[in-house]
Amino acid sequence: MSGSSAEEGDTSALTRAELDAVAERMAAAGAELAGPLQSRLIAGGRSNLTYRLEDGTSAWVLRMPPRVGRTPSAHDVAREFRITSALRDSGVPVAPALVLCEDESVIGLPFAVAGFVPGRTIQSRADLATLDDATLEAVTARLVESLASLHGVDHVAVGLERFGRPDAYAERQIKRWSGQWELVGEPALTPLADDLGSRLRGSTFDQRSVGIVHGDYRIDNTILSLEPEPRVAAIVDWELSTIGDPVADVAMMCVYRHSALDLVLGSASAWTSDRLPSPDGLAEAYVAAGGVELVDWEQHLALGYYKLAVIAAGIDHRYRVGATHGEGFDSAREAVAPLLEAGIAVLMEPA
Missing domain, CATH: 3.90.1200.10 (Aminoglycoside phosphotransferase (APH), C-terminal lobe)
Incomplete structure (x- = not known):
């Protein structure tokens, strides 16, 4: 888990300050955090970066674009948040949407947080x-x-x-x-x-x-x-x-x-x-x-x-x-x- 500082040259890591800023937005949306957030970059994906967030008790997933090399409309976490919010009661299985932050001053990029859905991912x-x-x-x-x-x-x-x-x-x-x-x-x-x-x-x-x-x-x-x-x-x-x-x-x-x-x-x-x-x-x-x-x-x-x-x-x-x-x-x-x-x-x- 990361949570203190990004390694030099690693633009994917979330810093302690960034995680604290994310935690503030999550708390404002109603999430009850048991402690400081820790993060782990989840392997896989060729577009947005995906992290598992944990507070020692509960887990969430954060999605954000890569910090460099972005192309227009190819990393749209806002779309993901809006559609999963709309589908919550539709019968289509989606992760529960929690936070959308489009203010890039918070951690340098837009991001979205959703509840963690337990289960299996079959990738390879x-x-x-x-x-x-x-x-x-x-x-x-x-x-x-x-x-x-x-x-x-x-x-x-x-x-x-x-x-x-x-x-x-x-x-x-x-x-x-x-x-x-x-x-x-x-x-x-x-x-x-x-x-x-x-x-x-x-x-x-x-x-x-x-x-x-x-x-x-x-x-x-x-x-x-x-x-x-x-x-x-x-x-x-x-x-x-x-x-x-x-x-x-x-x-x-x-x-x-x-x-x-x-x-x-x-x-x-x-x-x-x-x-x-x-x-x-x-x-x-x-x-x-x-x-x-x-x-x-x-x-x-x-x-x-x-x-x-x-x-x-x-x-x-x-x-x-x-x-x-x-x-x-x-x-x-x-x-x-x-x-x-x-x-x-x-x-x-x-x-």
């Missing part, structure tokens, strides 16, 4: 190996059902009518991720990115559904409870969430099954394992669970590949400017071209 292939086949089958079914449940929430009824524009979602996503590429993309790969981007702009997206889009849905962005029966205890990592076309959310979940995700994450990830259903199998299970009709499926898959390629480029960009901490960031660059090529290939397949 080794984590997945701890689940037998029957448990994994049940977990996968609950994951898909939870996504379908999210897409069934009336975003207006839960107070998210201004959380995002409901129309022209795909077109706005193409514009957004094209803009991100301009900030972080490697010049040598720009012709390939431009090719896929141009094909996407020339595609037709017939949006027939509107709902809450998580934007980053897969097994390692959930907390699981395995006893007495497997269930999703909380969906986490909401910083890419918005209002839009749920089909894109399902497509992104399936795109993450591509082996290049291992390069993006820097390790053998659980979600790329061949023990899990194929992308087609996941899509079929989602529809069977009551999800929306998967209109323009190939176009949305291609958009998902484009998005993940830009995310990989962003990770590489932060790695090159020294804004990342820990191991596993140096392989993201290798994922960019295969993902762009996969997106082009989907759009070139005969109907």
Whole structure:
């Protein structure tokens, strides 16, 4: 646990003064702290930093952007706080939101604090190996059902009518991720990115559904409870969430099954394992669970590949400017071209 001073050169550590400032905000929000906060940086994640906070009795989770190498809208802890607050009584499993601080003078960055949700996180292939086949089958079914449940929430009824524009979602996503590429993309790969981007702009997206889009849905962005029966205890990592076309959310979940995700994450990830259903199998299970009709499926898959390629480029960009901490960031660059090529290939397949 940290709590006294940041090590020299470690921009991820929280200082004693920062933890005390966080504690003041938590107390003002109604949290009863038994003692000074201690923090531990939780491994994993390629965007926001995630810490476990403890006071000797209770635990919470703090999320904040990296201190350097930030790109616009890519580390939005405010979005995460607002959507989990709105979903608290919806039946969709989320961590209880506690504090949102957008005043960067407090610790130098915006941050959000939520209650700690006990359970299992399945991130790596080794984590997945701890689940037998029957448990994994049940977990996968609950994951898909939870996504379908999210897409069934009336975003207006839960107070998210201004959380995002409901129309022209795909077109706005193409514009957004094209803009991100301009900030972080490697010049040598720009012709390939431009090719896929141009094909996407020339595609037709017939949006027939509107709902809450998580934007980053897969097994390692959930907390699981395995006893007495497997269930999703909380969906986490909401910083890419918005209002839009749920089909894109399902497509992104399936795109993450591509082996290049291992390069993006820097390790053998659980979600790329061949023990899990194929992308087609996941899509079929989602529809069977009551999800929306998967209109323009190939176009949305291609958009998902484009998005993940830009995310990989962003990770590489932060790695090159020294804004990342820990191991596993140096392989993201290798994922960019295969993902762009996969997106082009989907759009070139005969109907």
